[in-house]
Amino acid sequence: MRAILCDRPGTLSLIERPDPRPAGGEALLRIRRVGICGTDYHILGGNQPYLNYPRVMGHELGAEVVEAPAGSGLPPGMTVVVVPYLSCGTCRACRRGLTNCCRRISVLGVHQDGGMAEYLAVPVSNVIPAPNLSLDQAAMVEFLAIGAHGVRRAEITPEDSVLVVGAGPIGMAALIFARARGASVTVMDLRADRLEFARSTLGAAATVTASADAATELSSLTEGEFFDVVIDATGHLPSIKRGLSFVGHGGRYTLLSIVQDDIAFPDPEFHKRETTLLASRNALPEDFAEVMRQIEAGAVPTASLASHRAPMSDAPEIMPIWSTPQAGVIKAILEV
Ligand SMILES: [Zn+2]
Numbered sequence: 001m002r003a004i005l006c007d008r009p010g011t012l013s014l015i016e017r018p019d020p021r022p023a024g025g026e027a028l029l030r031i032r033r034v035g036i037c038g039t040d041y042h043i044l045g046g047n048q049p050y051l052n053y054p055r056v057m058g059h060e061l062g063a064e065v066v067e068a069p070a071g072s073g074l075p076p077g078m079t080v081v082v083v084p085y086l087s088c089g090t091c092r093a094c095r096r097g098l099t100n101c102c103r104r105i106s107v108l109g110v111h112q113d114g115g116m117a118e119y120l121a122v123p124v125s126n127v128i129p130a131p132n133l134s135l136d137q138a139a140m141v142e143f144l145a146i147g148a149h150g151v152r153r154a155e156i157t158p159e160d161s162v163l164v165v166g167a168g169p170i171g172m173a174a175l176i177f178a179r180a181r182g183a184s185v186t187v188m189d190l191r192a193d194r195l196e197f198a199r200s201t202l203g204a205a206a207t208v209t210a211s212a213d214a215a216t217e218l219s220s221l222t223e224g225e226f227f228d229v230v231i232d233a234t235g236h237l238p239s240i241k242r243g244l245s246f247v248g249h250g251g252r253y254t255l256l257s258i259v260q261d262d263i264a265f266p267d268p269e270f271h272k273r274e275t276t277l278l279a280s281r282n283a284l285p286e287d288f289a290e291v292m293r294q295i296e297a298g299a300v301p302t303a304s305l306a307s308h309r310a311p312m313s314d315a316p317e318i319m320p321i322w323s324t325p326q327a328g329v330i331k332a333i334l335e336v
């Protein structure tokens with residue numbers, strides 16, 4: 001089969017390798033769509049420190065079943081969503097149902113080879129039937145589920161005022177699912193094109209440019225009270241530190257993005273708010289289910305989110321272009 005290999009940072013190549021052979025309990029999938037995410041650009045750029053090269057990337061997958069064990073409910077040809085987090089099933093987190101933060105988690109396309117390839121063998125328990133979704137939609141469920149998980153972690157209700165900082169795909173996913181819970185959502189980002197999309201297509205109540213006077217603007221939007229929930233999706237340490245000042249008293253601060261650094265807050269600021277600080281990692285099966293329900297209900301403008309596409313074989317040339325802000329990518333999808 002053909003696959004795209006990241007041999008070392010900065011280098012992608014189209015290679016031939018043997019088709020995978022499914023082990024017991026695995027389904028063999030024909031990969032049809034691969035969503036490209038920030039993680040992939042980090043792997044390509046060499047800014048993903050806990051990763052060994054060479055690596056076949058690809059964790060946002062829309063696939064079709066080739067073969068699956070009898071009784072798995074996965075008939076050949078069925079469209080499926082892949083849950084790319086392979087959890088051990090035996091650690092304390094797994095036994096508590098928190099497979100998203102398994103101690104021994106291995107993510108397809110990050111810690112082991114993923115789906116930027118024609119075929120992939122995956123444990124049946126990581127395959128979700130998606131007969132009502134298009135292949136594009138199936139490939140978009142995972143990144144949306146990360147946003148949905150952060151929103152669920154923050155226990156957002158219709159009474160909450162929410163600020164999403166960072167309007168990349170994950171921030172947009174948080175906006176979509178916070179709105180689906182009835183909350184009013186303000187979005188902050190540096191990029192005017194993303195703020196415009198958040199307002200016009202995703203229904204953000206207000207947008208604010210992440211400038212030096214953003215605090216003044218956010219204060220006047222909220223009569224000086226700031227926000228019940230702030231969700232960070234920036235991956236940017238200074239933004240994460242600054243975000244605490246936008247949390248209202250009694251509020252929650254949810255960190256969706258991760259930085260390879262220490263995060264420090266002034267405790268008087270943290271404490272006077274009685275801040276609830278939450279990390280949000282990956283997503284759980286119920287988040288995938290929620291995303292699929294909302295897509296089926298037409299509540300997620302997947303066609304507008306999927307802004308760019310190319311055949312998989314073009315990945316070596318096109319991914320470096322897609323990674324630039326000028327490309328205006330929201331979500332790019334490779335067709336396999
Ligand atoms: Zn991703």
Ligand SMILES: [Zn+2]
Nearest residue numbers: 088091094102
């Ligand atoms: Zn585990």
